[in-house]
Amino acid sequence: MNVYPFQAPAQEQPLPAPLLRVQDLSIDYASGAGIVRATHQVSFDVYAGDRFVLLGPSGCGKSTLLKAVGGFVQPASGGLLLRGRRIVKPGPDRIVVFQEFDQLPPWKTVQQNVMFPLLAGGAKRKEAGARALHWLDKVGLSRFADAYPHTLSGGMKARVAIARALAMQPDILLMDEPFAALDALTRRRMQEELQALWEEAGFTMLFVTHSIEEALVVGNRILLLSPHPGRVRAEVNSHQFGLASSGSAEFQAAAQRIHGLLFGEELQRSACDAGAGTAVAVHS
Numbered sequence: 001m002n003v004y005p006f007q008a009p010a011q012e013q014p015l016p017a018p019l020l021r022v023q024d025l026s027i028d029y030a031s032g033a034g035i036v037r038a039t040h041q042v043s044f045d046v047y048a049g050d051r052f053v054l055l056g057p058s059g060c061g062k063s064t065l066l067k068a069v070g071g072f073v074q075p076a077s078g079g080l081l082l083r084g085r086r087i088v089k090p091g092p093d094r095i096v097v098f099q100e101f102d103q104l105p106p107w108k109t110v111q112q113n114v115m116f117p118l119l120a121g122g123a124k125r126k127e128a129g130a131r132a133l134h135w136l137d138k139v140g141l142s143r144f145a146d147a148y149p150h151t152l153s154g155g156m157k158a159r160v161a162i163a164r165a166l167a168m169q170p171d172i173l174l175m176d177e178p179f180a181a182l183d184a185l186t187r188r189r190m191q192e193e194l195q196a197l198w199e200e201a202g203f204t205m206l207f208v209t210h211s212i213e214e215a216l217v218v219g220n221r222i223l224l225l226s227p228h229p230g231r232v233r234a235e236v237n238s239h240q241f242g243l244a245s246s247g248s249a250e251f252q253a254a255a256q257r258i259h260g261l262l263f264g265e266e267l268q269r270s271a272c273d274a275g276a277g278t279a280v281a282v283h284s
């Protein structure tokens with residue numbers, strides 16, 4: 001792998017051990033037409049507190065990678081380590097938030113929805129209730145604790161799903177295009193709220209999207225994947241961007257560079273043009 005720093009390197013600090021290590025991960029599906037390779041030898045490390053984004057075109061294996069981290073899909077080769085332990089099955093240390101918020105059981109109130117996995121994990125009812133209210137407050141929904149999901153807007157359902165996931169206090173929050181089904185304004189607001197929540201609660205997340213803008217706003221590091229089967233194209237450091245900078249020339253330039261890296265412009269040239277402090281590692 002070649003690394004292209006675009007600023008004078010800061011004083012070298014030894015990196016801490018990664019929270020999540022994905023190593024040479026290849027995943028196959030058996031289909032009617034034979035074996036489909038979804039991802040090919042993908043490697044990346046996620047550190048505690050990262051907002052790590054998997055970005056790539058439809059079908060490049062983003063959801064498959066997330067499912068593998070969740071323990072729902074087994075690798076054909078390579079491996080995944082969480083806190084140094086091999087991931088072999090789902091566990092409460094990795095909670096997934098999907099875009100289909102109708103996953104919230106409609107017969108349970110908002111609070112009961114958040115309590116449900118806590119109770120299933122062995123928490124006492126009183127403690128689960130208090131924890132649910134705490135996280136509903138964090139996402140601005142304490143007034144809706146007794147409401148039923150069908151009475152909520154899409155954005156509110158997204159917030160319940162996030163509260164439910166964070167109440168479990170997972171090591172890593174796995175988010176699979178969680179805002180993709182929302183209208184543009186609500187999606188933007190949810191990105192903002194997620195950012196504020198992250199600043200307050202300091203969790204680690206792995207976030208899947210095919211939107212370059214969303215990746216730049218939500219992530220501090222972005223892994224770019226090639227079209228099917230997904231291979232690592234590059235890793236981009238995007239900590240300097242947020243919603244406040246989304247209209248800026250620097251943001252637009254970064255989005256353009258990422259577009260070039262994703263959709264096949266010559267990698268070396270794009271990387272060397274990156275500039276503006278965005279460090280780009282190009283994988284060869």
Ligand SMILES: Nc1ncnc2c1ncn2[C@@H]1O[C@H](COP(=O)(O)OP(=O)(O)OP(=O)(O)O)[C@@H](O)[C@H]1O
Binds near residue numbers: 030031056058061062
């Ligand atoms: N259960 C499955 N059985 C067979 N093939 C599958 C299965 N799930 C995914 N695939 C294939 O694996 C590849 C990667 O799919 P995946 O859903 O992970 O991609 P993605 O990048 O998340 O796409 P999108 O952005 O459209 O959701 C695709 O070619 C897809 O058709």
